[in-house]
Amino acid sequence: MPNFSEGRELARVNALELAISSVAGVVVLHRTSDPDHNRSVITFAGKPEPVLEAAVRATAKAVELIDVSRHQGVHPRVGALDVLPFVPLGPATLAECVELAHKAGQRIWNELRIPIYFYGAAATRPDRMKLEDVRRGEFEGLAQAVTVDQTKTPDFGGPNLHPRAGAVIVGARKILIAYNINLKTKDVRIAKSIAKQIRESSGGLKAVKALGLPLTSRGLVQISMNLTDYEQTPIPVVYAEVSRLATLHGVEIEESELIGLVPRKALEMTTAASLKLSDFDSQRVIENRIETLSRAIHKR
Amino acid sequence: MPNFSEGRELARVNALELAISSVAGVVVLHRTSDPDHNRSVITFAGKPEPVLEAAVRATAKAVELIDVSRHQGVHPRVGALDVLPFVPLGPATLAECVELAHKAGQRIWNELRIPIYFYGAAATRPDRMKLEDVRRGEFEGLAQAVTVDQTKTPDFGGPNLHPRAGAVIVGARKILIAYNINLKTKDVRIAKSIAKQIRESSGGLKAVKALGLPLTSRGLVQISMNLTDYEQTPIPVVYAEVSRLATLHGVEIEESELIGLVPRKALEMTTAASLKLSDFDSQRVIENRIETLSRAIHKR
Numbered sequence: 001m002p003n004f005s006e007g008r009e010l011a012r013v014n015a016l017e018l019a020i021s022s023v024a025g026v027v028v029l030h031r032t033s034d035p036d037h038n039r040s041v042i043t044f045a046g047k048p049e050p051v052l053e054a055a056v057r058a059t060a061k062a063v064e065l066i067d068v069s070r071h072q073g074v075h076p077r078v079g080a081l082d083v084l085p086f087v088p089l090g091p092a093t094l095a096e097c098v099e100l101a102h103k104a105g106q107r108i109w110n111e112l113r114i115p116i117y118f119y120g121a122a123a124t125r126p127d128r129m130k131l132e133d134v135r136r137g138e139f140e141g142l143a144q145a146v147t148v149d150q151t152k153t154p155d156f157g158g159p160n161l162h163p164r165a166g167a168v169i170v171g172a173r174k175i176l177i178a179y180n181i182n183l184k185t186k187d188v189r190i191a192k193s194i195a196k197q198i199r200e201s202s203g204g205l206k207a208v209k210a211l212g213l214p215l216t217s218r219g220l221v222q223i224s225m226n227l228t229d230y231e232q233t234p235i236p237v238v239y240a241e242v243s244r245l246a247t248l249h250g251v252e253i254e255e256s257e258l259i260g261l262v263p264r265k266a267l268e269m270t271t272a273a274s275l276k277l278s279d280f281d282s283q284r285v286i287e288n289r290i291e292t293l294s295r296a297i298h299k300r
Numbered sequence: 301m302p303n304f305s306e307g308r309e310l311a312r313v314n315a316l317e318l319a320i321s322s323v324a325g326v327v328v329l330h331r332t333s334d335p336d337h338n339r340s341v342i343t344f345a346g347k348p349e350p351v352l353e354a355a356v357r358a359t360a361k362a363v364e365l366i367d368v369s370r371h372q373g374v375h376p377r378v379g380a381l382d383v384l385p386f387v388p389l390g391p392a393t394l395a396e397c398v399e400l401a402h403k404a405g406q407r408i409w410n411e412l413r414i415p416i417y418f419y420g421a422a423a424t425r426p427d428r429m430k431l432e433d434v435r436r437g438e439f440e441g442l443a444q445a446v447t448v449d450q451t452k453t454p455d456f457g458g459p460n461l462h463p464r465a466g467a468v469i470v471g472a473r474k475i476l477i478a479y480n481i482n483l484k485t486k487d488v489r490i491a492k493s494i495a496k497q498i499r500e501s502s503g504g505l506k507a508v509k510a511l512g513l514p515l516t517s518r519g520l521v522q523i524s525m526n527l528t529d530y531e532q533t534p535i536p537v538v539y540a541e542v543s544r545l546a547t548l549h550g551v552e553i554e555e556s557e558l559i560g561l562v563p564r565k566a567l568e569m570t571t572a573a574s575l576k577l578s579d580f581d582s583q584r585v586i587e588n589r590i591e592t593l594s595r596a597i598h599k600r
Binding site for chain 2: 045237239252255256258262263264266274276277284287288294
């Protein structure tokens with residue numbers, strides 16, 4: 001899921017997407033650009049080899065088209081291709097994504113001479129686990145800092161940042177689910193109070209980030225969430241807890257919404273939990289079973 | 301999903317399965333044999349062409365191995381391969397299964413000279429919609445009836461049944477979900493009462509068949525159900541209604557269970573309903589989207 005420091009010039013974003021989709025075996029799943037952030041995210045998927053190749057080509061195209069030293073936008077950034085997280089899908093594991101992130105970092109430094117920082121599960125040092133810590137100071141601050149502070153030296157390459165491309169922050173993480181619950185009230189204090197109670201940072205549910213927001217035009221309020229590990233805290237657990245807290249405030253859930261894409265396994269877990277299913281696993285789903293059996297036959 | 305009149309001789313059931321799995325492009329998903337019923341069901345899947353071929357080969361193997369005139373078992377039957385329903389999966393439609401059923405019936409009569417009755421969505425007459433109506437009298441009764449009653453004449457072939465293989469009842473229907481809900485009580489009257497209230501035949505939920513049973517060894521009771529059209533009455537609607545009625549009896553749901561396999565779409569519908577999701581469809585599931593996009597690329 002590369003994040004590019006370009007969200008205004010459509011022709012450039014098209015060229016970045018083409019650099020990715022030109023790799024056989026890769027499909028572009030989703031693309032979003034924000035002109036205020038001046039940033040685009042292009043989500044693509046495939047087997048490890050083509051995904052690695054597409055990531056390197058995307059970085060090459062980014063350094064050709066984007067000059068981060070001239071970039072303006074409200075979103076923090078240190079590179080033309082700013083952040084490059086690898087996310088496991090289907091049978092892939094987080095460990096495989098860490099390996100892929102490290103390979104991608106090595107190739108980008110070797111072939112394009114853009115320095116690399118690793119973050120998330122791909123981090124090589126505890127102080128680089130969090131993206132916001134790695135990105136502190138942004139391009140301008142970090143370009144200075146590396147010249148005087150050895151703790152800021154990139155994991156590959158450097159110490160100086162690339163003059164146009166900055167650095168690429170390469171990582172691996174589990175898929176994140178963006179999930180909102182809308183409440184039948186206009187009182188945003190209720191949303192803020194519930195958000196505070198459920199977010200991990202104030203002692204709530206593990207792997208849940210939450211904000212309370214007004215949806216003024218609809219006369220509702222929203223708990224806007226990121227679920228950073230839906231296996232640790234499944235969606236229906238979040239729904240049930242928000243529902244319980246809303247009831248304490250005398251308020252009902254109007255609806256909930258998934259933003260963007262959600263992995264199949266999250267649906268299976270939601271079904272199992274909401275129906276109190278005993279003895280359920282993904283091989284009980286006809287299409288999953290057909291795929292598993294078809295793969296087994298092809299391997300023979 | 302062919303139903304064979306053999307559930308005791310493992311070697312024969314193995315041979316029937318092999319006749320099916322020998323067709324390239326077909327996978328056997330599930331197999332079950334019951335010695336009291338003296339009957340086996342072998343569930344297999346694939347694209348229309350190989351599924352049709354496997355159905356014909358299965359029928360040929362059944363007439364070779366099974367003599368229905370000597371068959372004994374508690375389950376009613378008219379043929380060696382007794383019932384052959386085609387069920388839509390994935391992007392397939394019920395109309396395509398009707399077409400496949402009609403092709404299979406024609407081939408079985410043309411190539412094997414076993415007469416065919418069509419039932420379910422493949423029925424050509426209203427009095428043959430229900431399987432139990434077509435099968436009335438079983439092999440022995442129907443073999444007599446066709447000689448004197450023209451309304452009993454098969455849809456293809458006949459009028460006489462095949463001396464060893466009887467007739468094949470070929471059909472098309474939506475997938476059936478076998479679903480049970482277990483209640484925390486030993487009072488089977490509660491299960492029977494709820495089953496009666498929810499089953500379609502006594503004015504309850506559409507496309508739901510239900511029985512109340514004791515689970516003596518576990519100290520629970522069960523509502524045992526067949527959902528014959530989960531799109532008309534989704535699983536969570538059944539769960540919510542049973543939960544509501546159980547609460548009126550002062551009883552809780554212990555758990556529920558899916559028997560056998562369930563289509564992916566049922567999980568998507570369950571997730572959408574249980575989370576009150578607005579604006580959800582199957583293309584929001586990452587793996588579905590990857591499949592759709594990969595197919596589109598391969599077609600280019």
